[in-house]
Amino acid sequence: MKMSKKTLPIATICAWKPRIDPTPDYQRPPAWSRKQKQLLIDSILREYDIPKMYWRSVERDDGVRYEVIDGQQRLRTIWEYQAGEYGLPRDTDPIQGIAVGGKKYADLDMDISTVFDSYAVDVVIIDDAVQTDEEDEVRDMFLRLQNGTTLKAQEKRNAMPGQMRDFAKEIAGHAFFENCKFSNSRFTYDQVASQMICIEMAGGPASVRDSDLNRIYRENTTFDTSGKTGKKVRRVLDYLLRAFPEKTPELERYNAISLYCLVSTLIGGYAHIGTEADLAKWFIAFETDRRANDRLEEEDRDPALVEYKRLTSYSTDAEESIRSRLEFLEKLFFSAYPDIELKDSIRTFSFEQRLAIFRRGLGHCQIKTHCTGEKLSWGEWHADHIIPYSHGGKTTVTNGQIGCPSCNLAKSNTID
Template sequence: MSKKTLPIATICAWMPRIDPTPDYQRPPAWSRKQKQLLIDSILREYDIPKMYWRSVDRDDGVKYEVIDGQQRLRTIWEFRDGKYALPRDTDPIQGIECSGKKYDDLDMDISTVFDSYAVDVVIIDDAIQTDEEDEVRDMFLRLQNGTTLKAQEKRNAMPGQMRNFAREIAAHPFFENCKFNNSRFTFDHVASQMICIEIAGGPTSVRDSDLNRMYRSNTAFDANGKHGKKVRRVLDYLLRAFPEKTPELERYNAISLYCLASTLLEGYVHLGTENHLASWFIDFETSRRANDHLDEEERDASLIEYKRMTSYSTDAEESIRGRLEFLEKLFFSKFPDIEPRDTIRTFTPEQRLAIFRRGGGVCQIVTHCDGGKLSWGEWHADHITPHTKGGKTVVSNGQIACPACNLSKGSG
């Protein structure tokens, strides 16, 4: 580390070379009053806390990333750019009236005080190794210990692959179509809850303490493992179901629909059901909201109970499980013809032998091969009607496929 004392004029001139929000940082959070108070302190030449920057060398020209001091830095830049004025009740500074004035309106003596004010900046050398990268994140958490950081903002500064995967999933376009916005990493929070549910294999408690534990115990999480792939598949399915902004997608609804879609993908012939899910859900939400406006004696008791589960302890396992069971009952009653998948996906050795003999040892697909004879260890037993479309794992639905042809079909 090294310490520099930089005048505000230099800090403003360096703005294009400073990144105030590296990925572990929280977004801007200060109110107008907080910003005005800092500027008032600077103009009166009071001491303000030092900043911590990390020295980097990025292709976009950035030379520093802000570890601590982002809110102060943005406040200084915004005041210098005339984004806001001092309060109208500001007392005179050095006997000069400053109330309600922006930077360009200040007396020259006062603006000179601002430009020449010296800020202490601690520079941390560029961290190249992973363990040093983790130290930078740990430093961020320690420096923020006295401030009000939301739980997800703290998790975003935790080291490890779970944190990286959650950030990746939070960028999935499905979240942009939900009613809630990404204020203070809300997308990351909901994405983390979905990942937690997927790892648990179904409804589970997704409170902050549960998510913190998941981040800590999955620092080596494999984003391309079965859970990572499943989370992406479910969100892709939900995006196909809701390709546009959908105001009914509240946070609790996004979680409930994730659980329902995960169940569909895991155990049912789900291809082509996206429109069914979307139209049914919007109709359900319309009916549920209409129920709230009925006279008390006319309301559907089951919808009253469902509303209770969406209003209190929505992150608790009991609430998530109750909502899922209620929605599953309605959805599958509406679409009783959605067929469960065959619980057996892999052909037995006896079935494979029968399929091989019946097909004469020749690839039946012939899209990436010449249809030549295959030896026993060189072929795949393929479902003629794909398993994902309800194909049974029986000899009559099996065919010989060379590896190239079979893998070219995709997973469906």
């Protein structure tokens, strides 16, 4: 990784704005307050030193030539002031005897605006990193440069190298999160997505504190995003999106985690196809009742709902809290919908069952969606559940039929 130093006037940095990406994916979102921004501009106008910036040289199709590794907040502050988005505090002391209090860039005396335009910023340029190990070096540099700043835990994880970080970033982009009450301020979606992944990897409720998430990021740098866990996480979130296709104010962070656990259980062990609307109706009714319970006099409240609220208010990331919330919701949901069936504990047809199905069907495809009943040899066919396993179909000879590979794959989990 090669580095070189440039000294650029602010006028040039502003002119280059279309070519600079201040927030590559490992960067945190803008976080400075107006007071912090005003202090930086005051320092520049008084020609005090400010820390150097670190940019990465890139060649991107969108015309961007630099990605900011360190200095994003300072860079945005400079651009915003030059664009007239805010002024200095009204009580700012004069500079060189010239009043600057309350003034935006366009209002500055020409001598003062010249100081701003010509102020020299030191920028360290890192050559484009193409290899994976060099990419990791850039992320490591970002973390080192942020040491001592107020980065939140997920902002630090977002800069970690490895497949787990990439998978969490992918899951955080799932459309379900846009329908939740909470926003993506400072990578909140990434935080919740990481917690869901952690729970799925554990096979059920688990501690999802920052130390736990840091561990799975460190220990799963080669995580298989197309493996069993990755597929299950996507299936659960796809289900949740079908259940809640619109913005749902009841979907707070703790509820998103609780519902993830409930749906993961539902998909894993029950005939869940077509249950999305039932789950959404039940959950919204439950939240309505719970909130109404909060408004009652203390002696009139349902103790079970009071305890549930306690679990959502303290140590919400602890395994005990998540497990207790799940058990409570499972009891209510399956009581409301007692006809939802458990899946057969055996999913795969045995050799004897396959043989009986094959002989009964005379070796011909019985699905007939992509063929007209093709004659198949023993090694060329699939044993298909007539009523799909995900709908509660049993793994029995009676519920089995012959399918050619094309017809069976096209049928998927639909019912003829």
